[in-house]
Amino acid sequence: xxxxxxxxxxxxxxxxxxxxxxxxxxxxxxxxxxxxxxxxxxxxxxxxxxxxxxxxxxxxxxxxxxxxxxxxxxxxxxxxxxxxxxxxxxxxxxxxxxxxxxxxxxxxxxxxxxxxxxxxxxxxxxxxxxxxxxxxxxxxxxxxxxxxxxxxxxxxxxxxxxxxxxxxxxxxxxxxxxxxxxxxxxxxxxxxxxxxxxxxxxxxxxxxxxxxxxxxxxxxxxxxxxxxxxxxxxxxxxxxxxxxxxxxxxxxxxxxxxxxxxxxxxxxxxxxxxxxxxxxxxxxxxxxxxxxxxxxxxxxxxxxxxxxxxxxxxxxxxxxxxxxxxxxxxxxxxxxxxxxxxxxxxxxxxxxxxxxxxxxxxxxxxxxxxxxxxxxxxxxxxxxxxxxxxxxxxxxxxxxxxxxxxxxxxxxxxxxxxxxxxxxxxxxxxxxxxxxxxxxxxxxxxxxx
Amino acid sequence: xxxxxxxxxxxxxxxxxxxxxxxxxxxxxxxxxxxxxxxxxxxxxxxxxxxxxxxxxxxxxxxxxxxxxxxxxxxxxxxxxxxxxxxxxxxxxxxxxxxxxxxxxxxxxxxxxxxxxxxxxxxxxxxxxxxxxxxxxxxxxxxxxxxxxxxxxxxxxxxxxxxxxxxxxxxxxxxxxxxxxxxxxxxxxxxxxxxxxxxxxxxxxxxxxxxxxxxxxxxxxxxxxxxxxxxxxxxxxxxxxxxxxxxxxxxxxxxxxxxxxxxxxxxxxxxxxxxxxxxxxxxxxxxxxxxxxxxxxxxxxxxxxxxxxxxxxxxxxxxxxxxxxxxxxxxxxxxxxxxxxxxxxxxxxxxxxxxxxxxxxxxxxxxxxxxxxxxxxxxxxxxxxxxxxxxxxxxxxxxxxxxxxxxxxxxxxxxxxxxxxxxxxxxxxxxxxxxxxxxxxxxxxxxxx
Numbered sequence: 001x002x003x004x005x006x007x008x009x010x011x012x013x014x015x016x017x018x019x020x021x022x023x024x025x026x027x028x029x030x031x032x033x034x035x036x037x038x039x040x041x042x043x044x045x046x047x048x049x050x051x052x053x054x055x056x057x058x059x060x061x062x063x064x065x066x067x068x069x070x071x072x073x074x075x076x077x078x079x080x081x082x083x084x085x086x087x088x089x090x091x092x093x094x095x096x097x098x099x100x101x102x103x104x105x106x107x108x109x110x111x112x113x114x115x116x117x118x119x120x121x122x123x124x125x126x127x128x129x130x131x132x133x134x135x136x137x138x139x140x141x142x143x144x145x146x147x148x149x150x151x152x153x154x155x156x157x158x159x160x161x162x163x164x165x166x167x168x169x170x171x172x173x174x175x176x177x178x179x180x181x182x183x184x185x186x187x188x189x190x191x192x193x194x195x196x197x198x199x200x201x202x203x204x205x206x207x208x209x210x211x212x213x214x215x216x217x218x219x220x221x222x223x224x225x226x227x228x229x230x231x232x233x234x235x236x237x238x239x240x241x242x243x244x245x246x247x248x249x250x251x252x253x254x255x256x257x258x259x260x261x262x263x264x265x266x267x268x269x270x271x272x273x274x275x276x277x278x279x280x281x282x283x284x285x286x287x288x289x290x291x292x293x294x295x296x297x298x299x300x301x302x303x304x305x306x307x308x309x310x311x312x313x314x315x316x317x318x319x320x321x322x323x324x325x326x327x328x329x330x331x332x333x334x335x336x337x338x339x340x341x342x343x344x345x346x347x348x349x350x351x352x353x354x355x356x357x358x359x360x361x362x363x364x365x366x367x368x369x370x371x372x373x374x375x376x377x378x379x380x381x382x383x384x385x386x387x388x389x390x391x392x393x394x395x396x397x398x399x400x401x402x403x404x405x406x407x408x409x410x411x412x413x414x415x416x417x418x419x420x421x422x423x424x425x426x427x428x429x430x431x432x433x434x435x436x437x438x439x440x441x442x443x444x445x446x447x448x449x
Numbered sequence: 450x451x452x453x454x455x456x457x458x459x460x461x462x463x464x465x466x467x468x469x470x471x472x473x474x475x476x477x478x479x480x481x482x483x484x485x486x487x488x489x490x491x492x493x494x495x496x497x498x499x500x501x502x503x504x505x506x507x508x509x510x511x512x513x514x515x516x517x518x519x520x521x522x523x524x525x526x527x528x529x530x531x532x533x534x535x536x537x538x539x540x541x542x543x544x545x546x547x548x549x550x551x552x553x554x555x556x557x558x559x560x561x562x563x564x565x566x567x568x569x570x571x572x573x574x575x576x577x578x579x580x581x582x583x584x585x586x587x588x589x590x591x592x593x594x595x596x597x598x599x600x601x602x603x604x605x606x607x608x609x610x611x612x613x614x615x616x617x618x619x620x621x622x623x624x625x626x627x628x629x630x631x632x633x634x635x636x637x638x639x640x641x642x643x644x645x646x647x648x649x650x651x652x653x654x655x656x657x658x659x660x661x662x663x664x665x666x667x668x669x670x671x672x673x674x675x676x677x678x679x680x681x682x683x684x685x686x687x688x689x690x691x692x693x694x695x696x697x698x699x700x701x702x703x704x705x706x707x708x709x710x711x712x713x714x715x716x717x718x719x720x721x722x723x724x725x726x727x728x729x730x731x732x733x734x735x736x737x738x739x740x741x742x743x744x745x746x747x748x749x750x751x752x753x754x755x756x757x758x759x760x761x762x763x764x765x766x767x768x769x770x771x772x773x774x775x776x777x778x779x780x781x782x783x784x785x786x787x788x789x790x791x792x793x794x795x796x797x798x799x800x801x802x803x804x805x806x807x808x809x810x811x812x813x814x815x816x817x818x819x820x821x822x823x824x825x826x827x828x829x830x831x832x833x834x835x836x837x838x839x840x841x842x843x844x845x846x847x848x849x850x851x852x853x854x855x856x857x858x859x860x861x862x863x864x865x866x867x868x869x870x871x872x873x874x875x876x877x878x879x880x881x882x883x884x885x886x887x888x889x890x891x892x893x894x895x896x897x898x
Contacts, residue, residue, distance in 0.1 A: 019823075023820070023821070023823070110841070116841055121820075123854060124823065204854070205854060223669070225674060225852075225854050227854075243876065253880050254878075348469055370871045374468075377871075378871050378872075380871070380872065380873045381876050382877045383874075383877065383878045383879050385878075386559070386565075386872055386879055387870075391559065391879065391882070393891065393893035404572045404653040407854075408869065408870075409869070410870075420819075420824065420857065421826045421841070421857075422826075422827050422829070423829065424831070425828065425829060425835075427692065427698060427699055427831075428699075428830070428832065428835070429698055429702030429706070429834075430706055430835055430837075431702050
């Protein structure tokens with residue numbers, strides 16, 4: 001890893017050329033580099049935490065002057081209980097994952113002595129743009145090395161001292177490994193993001209990890225493919241046959257277990273015929289957890305007639321915009337729909353293609369919902385918060401993608417891979433194949449992997 | 450299929466909403482629509498060929514005035530021997546392909562009663578921008594319907610009469626099928642391309658089929674992902690241990706079997722130590738086929754000393770720019786390199802990541818080349834012209850992609866698919882899982898597909 005003071009262009013050029021070496025390293029060489037990084041970071045704990053303390057102190061001052069949010073300050077803190085250990089453990093976890101490079105996914109015999117193979121390979125150079133959390137640098141460096149991709153990292157300026165300290169240690173560790181030092185570069189100079197986003201000849205994929213604003217800015221300002229999501233506007237459709245107790249539990253978990261997460265619930269659609277039977281107990285449970293309900297006219301009237309005057313007084317009226325809003329807080333938009341078709345249509349128009357769920361006891365309706373809703377995750381009787389790489393068993397997560405191509409939903413190492421086609425022949429030419437007289441035809445026999 | 454005079458925005462909005470219906474249709478409904486299209490086109494042969502004749506006549510006049518190239522005029526002609534029959538056969542070929550929708554590619558037991566499934570599904574709305582060839586419309590409509598994607602087609606204005614005639618027939622055929630008419634839309638109004646490229650809220654993928662200029666224009670002018678390639682700058686590295694006769698055959702096939710194709714050879718790199726032993730016979734064979742060799746200093750000197758004065762006089766001197774040029778004609782840039790490393794470095798800098806080959810009898814060198822060269826296709830002792838969906842056994846081809854994400858190389862139906870994650874639970878919530886006391890842990894058992 002080099003802490004580059006070079007221009008963004010030079011950094012990207014070096015990363016590209018390092019990526020060509022990294023892509024050919026065997027599994028062991030990439031794993032050994034992770035072992036070396038882990039050991040070097042363990043040893044440098046005190047220095048890094050001291051650098052982090054300086055970042056923290058500056059941030060604390062900025063927060064007191066109202067220039068930074070307190071939540072950002074707390075995300076900066078590498079000394080917080082368990083954070084340092086988690087960061088180190090993450091490196092070893094990534095090392096233990098199956099090697100995603102060089103997997104054969106297709107083999108076809110084209111003709112005698114002529115074989116086609118499709119083999120997974122790294123994408124090339126990743127640009128990862130993230131905000132405050134300094135532990136992300138170790139996490140991303142591990143994922144990049146494991147997957148054989150070079151990476152350019154650009155972190156938030158609040159963590160500069162921590163980043164520099166970590167990157168010096170990683171750099172020294174890589175020096176002793178076969179991974180080229182330039183394969184992982186940290187860019188700290190200010191205002192380089194627009195220049196980096198312009199380098200589509202060197203950079204193959206941008207992964208933004210940060211606020212919706214950051215992601216939206218990046219998507220609008222680059223020709224390089226972007227993996228991620230700007231919005232997580234997740235909806236649940238509560239169908240009349242759902243078990244009311246189960247419904248309340250899933251909705252409460254989806255909304256309240258971590259309201260700031262992208263996989264949290266933002267819109268609840270309730271079938272007209274379930275308004276009296278199901279909605280009041282759901283609303284009760286939500287309000288008890290501190291959720292503010294923004295209800296459309298129909299749902300507000302029903303709730304007002306069923307809830308105690310004290311609870312009723314807490315209901316708010318929804319405006320149209322509430323059904324297009326990712327609140328990321330304890331606010332929930334609530335709306336009545338006539339049936340499943342209306343629910344599906346609402347979600348396909350207002351949702352963000354992240355994760356949506358149906359609560360129902362009918363498997364037919366569940367299957368209909370899951371095939372009709374256009375989203376990365378479509379769940380039946382389960383919390384939207386299962387949309388997470390760790391929970392889904394992907395080992396680790398690069399992010400959650402709402403893209404319609406390449407990688408969708410929680411993205412693990414697989415999302416950092418592409419493939420190439422290899423053909424091994426014995427001097428085969430194409431001109432001899434065809435339909436006419438004396439022409440050969442292809443064999444196209446699928447071979448075992 | 451509707452021949453829309455609506456605004457591009459309205460067309461895209463309708464296509465999006467049709468895509469949600471199309472995505473849920475069973476295999477039989479999509480196949481039946483293809484059968485109906487095939488029958489209707491067969492029946493309307495005379496009308497369509499008459500419309501095509503009018504396009505052809507106008508194009509012929511334009512060609513005579515020097516406003517159109519003769520090769521474009523010939524690509525317009527649907528009446529040319531075999532073309533109509535091929536177009537119709539293509540529809541049935543696509544119908545017979547395995548259904549790419551709804552394939553389960555991952556199943557994981559997350560916990561008792563909680564299962565994750567990854568299922569292939571259509572991408573959504575495709576925008577296909579193509580130039581003259583009128584048969585593409587039937588081809589693309591078939592691929593879109595088979596893969597469950599809606600498509601907006603924008604063809605070159607030279608084929609307007611043919612397009613309108615074909616699209617009316619397809620439209621009438623779809624009326625009798627379950628595929629919504631708006632799923633396939635033909636946009637004929639002029640100058641709509643910039644507006645279409647701006648509709649990233651409705652259109653999920655752009656597939657340009659046409660000249661490098663068209664592709665480059667599209668890539669620079671849209672936020673929507675683009676599948677395809679602008680350049681096909683294919684190289685061959687001729688290593689010293691290659692069989693000279695085999696080398697000449699493969700190089701001649703790569704360069705001359707269809708020089709205008711993107712998978713044709715443009716740069717020949719010859720190992721220094723093979724210049725005397727291999728290059729003269731290769732050059733002989735190429736010149737016999739009418740190829741003009743643009744040689745660097747070293748290769749030109751060797752050839753001048755080995756070839757007859759008559760052949761020598763045909764050699765040209767290469768300039769630097771020739772090694773970055775996709776000639777698409779019978780011109781080949783030739784350069785000496787010291788060894789395989791220099792060849793790989795040259796290709797990784799000057800190539801277009803399309804298809805590159807090594808000719809060698811050493812499997813070690815071949816494997817090194819194939820893992821180190823960063824291209825969609827890396828071939829050993831085989832012509833670059835095998836880079837083709839039909840030849841590779843993909844059934845049909847949407848195009849050849851040099852993208853580093855999603856789909857690379859010859860793209861078949863698979864490239865028009867993405868996946869969604871379905872979770873089927875029984876009221877599962879996330880808050881109960883974790884590391885602390887009394888928390889549950891995940892099962893994460895991989896289940897058979």
